[in-house]
Amino acid sequence: MAEEFLRVLLDTNIYGLICELSDARKTVFQIAEHSTVCGSRVVRQELRNIPKKVIRGRAKLRNQALEFYDVLVAEKRNYSVTDFVRVLALEYNSMYKGSKSWSELENDFLIVATASIHSINVVVSNDERTMTSKEAVEAYYFANQKFELKTPDFIKFEEYKKMVFK
Numbered sequence: 320m321a322e323e324f325l326r327v328l329l330d331t332n333i334y335g336l337i338c339e340l341s342d343a344r345k346t347v348f349q350i351a352e353h354s355t356v357c358g359s360r361v362v363r364q365e366l367r368n369i370p371k372k373v374i375r376g377r378a379k380l381r382n383q384a385l386e387f388y389d390v391l392v393a394e395k396r397n398y399s400v401t402d403f404v405r406v407l408a409l410e411y412n413s414m415y416k417g418s419k420s421w422s423e424l425e426n427d428f429l430i431v432a433t434a435s436i437h438s439i440n441v442v443v444s445n446d447e448r449t450m451t452s453k454e455a456v457e458a459y460y461f462a463n464q465k466f467e468l469k470t471p472d473f474i475k476f477e478e479y480k481k482m483v484f485k
Contacts, residue, residue, distance in 0.1 A: 327441045335380065349483050369381035
């Protein structure tokens with residue numbers, strides 16, 4: 320029986336971390352071999368918003384991050400922001416008890432709503448300030464319960480790399 324791949328969504332900050340690795344291309348191929356990487360148009364747009372002049376090593380960060388995104392995320396798994404995604408993100412916001420504003424949280428909430436609706440097992444993010452804050456995770460859980468959706472697990476990139484490179 321074939322091994323079932325872990326369905327993951329990499330947050331925008333993870334593509335930047337991958338670009339900083341000395342073995343970035345090897346890491347991308349390891350990820351592709353061990354996971355089904357799903358994407359969000361929100362993540363891709365955030366990557367497109369990286370200034371064109373930012374350099375990491377010998378490569379332009381924006382180009383390299385977008386290249387890695389396109390290698391990892393098949394077009395059929397590059398999910399759009401639908402009306403349901405937006406409704407769920409707004410529900411997260413209404414249940415959120417933290418101090419961050421909607422404008423600070425909107426993209427994170429849209430990304431997590433996309434992951435929840437598309438049954439993605441894990442969101443990989445190092446964003447503890449907003450996306451994976453205790454208050455945000457509680458909002459995801461309660462809103463997802465209301466819509467009978469499973470909340471994805473959240474792990475940091477270092478933990479994910481240990482899973483991929485085992």
